[in-house]
Amino acid sequence: MDIQKVVPEGKLPGSAVPYFIRSGEGERYLVGGLVADLVARGNDTGELFEAAVLTGGRDANFPLHTHARTHEALLVLDGEVELWLGQEHYLLIQGDYASIPEGTPHAFSMRSHRTRLVSWSTGKEMSSLYKALGQPYAGHVQPPDAKPELSRELLKKAEASADVRFTGKAPGRGTPKRVTNGTLPGRKAPYVLASGEGERLVAGDQLFSFLGDSRTSDGRFLIVMTEGPSGPMIPAHFHEKHTETFMCLDGSMTMRVNDQTLTLSPGDFVHAPARTIHAYQLNSHYTRFVGLLTPGLFEPFFRTLGDPYTAYVYPRTPPPFRFDRVLSKLDQLDLKLIAPPAPAK
């Protein structure tokens, strides 16, 4: 098997190879009142997906719009966000999640002086949206005098080059509902999840939460949150058929990515396309990371390894780690283990 190098830190590769981008070091655009930090563009992922971190202050917003082909998912990293989603109007805070299938009208407006969210999207048509609406930007936070308005001309320009249609209607006013939902809808539909919610499984001392599963994305992707205490490196492995990404949210984690060892702090991002050897280790007393896995075919692995879990924090007394359950069906689960290197003499 060929081993791809991880491209140098701080540089998006422009082809679908493994790479590592530190927090804030993606390709950036100033879009109205917010900074769109592209950490994965279509040409970095073989057009499988894109990802961007959006940072803005109060009133930074995206007006009401619809994607015809792009399924988007949002996770609030910091602050408070008003989200209009279909007929609903929500207030999201740090850790809250939204799934926005293609064809769903949506808009958001940031409420906090420092608001951050990560947006994952299928395909390759969201980067061009930020490029059309924004200007290349060297900064990492919005300028103090940022103006949140996006002109009608800019919206038209974006419609011509990206998968977006602005409805022209203002989103409804009124009091948004705080997100309280805890369960996935079991089919592709717009939904929100409160922080810490989703379908939870435990495997050893780690808690996995599906924020998005194969049913809610028609098999296109999974969004999985992982949390746990410090522990050993998991076994190095690769996947033949699906791509994984890792964004550290709390604490610190070490990753092996092909022949490199990387340390991730909050906001740091790793892209591990199919056939990338990888493994992770949680370093802090509470470490948390979130990943998009695409296509969404790795769900049976988690269901085989883990057990349903009702609590909302990693276990104090871990159940036995049942890796034996997956060993008998590695191929079926799209998992290839790498033999550990021979011990040094």
Place this chain on the structure above:
Amino acid sequence: MDIQKVVPEGKLPGSAVPYFIRSGEGERYLVGGLVADLVARGNDTGELFEAAVLTGGRDANFPLHTHARTHEALLVLDGEVELWLGQEHYLLIQGDYASIPEGTPHAFSMRSHRTRLVSWSTGKEMSSLYKALGQPYAGHVQPPDAKPELSRELLKKAEASADVRFTGKAPGRGTPKRVTNGTLPGRKAPYVLASGEGERLVAGDQLFSFLGDSRTSDGRFLIVMTEGPSGPMIPAHFHEKHTETFMCLDGSMTMRVNDQTLTLSPGDFVHAPARTIHAYQLNSHYTRFVGLLTPGLFEPFFRTLGDPYTAYVYPRTPPPFRFDRVLSKLDQLDLKLIAPPAPAK
């Protein structure tokens, strides 16, 4: 001048010397549904102040109580907290702040599955509160089956050994108000501040926000938030008369503390008592830390160095750094600069 060593990482010193504690590594107690991680006890600070990080899940709470002598201040680090403060009932999220002068009835209840806040308090009587109400605890998060109730016997025990009086009344129900306030009251009174608010000053590329000032604490302490982009180490210095603390909240920072160089990640804590040589450097594109400074006599330094600032994010184009303004009154401002070491040959 004697130079104290920074005591080894991961160990509270038991005397008022400089020290460094990584996130989660203080002295821990399980108090009902929450973990109280004491990062500064009275005997670590010469009885000047104490500090604890409280981590819990939904419904972890502290019932209605009053401190007769202790002024407490809270900053929400993660999640959502209901706070009863005097006659008010608030909903606080990440970044929101509360000042709770002695004699103010207050209670809180965590609303998120992962909720964290830092509590600073004057004097030496809060650690004994957590010790009386809790049990020593080796974990770093609450157990999945944590019970939030604190028995009447425990509350009585705490009243006998700590500066606390439980009122016995349940806090009022109803809908809490989201925190929106942006200004300090100008006198010692209970108040809350929304995330990013407070009195803001800019000096070079760094934004300083007073969450608590000398007027709101009768000169006992300041609570100052600092944010900025990556930059050089500030000049090494010490203070004759006041103690400073540093808790990293976002990004990464390097500190010189006497003869050691430390790297702080979110949640890591440094205690720099009077006469500790120290300096800091912000490493990330967005780094933020918060400090308690006690007694509250260093406010004129910030007012001399900085200029009033109305925006909510560090400046894109920094104004000139006017260190010249403080150089002429170092003694008056309680600032002693350390000559830079001679360049290596």
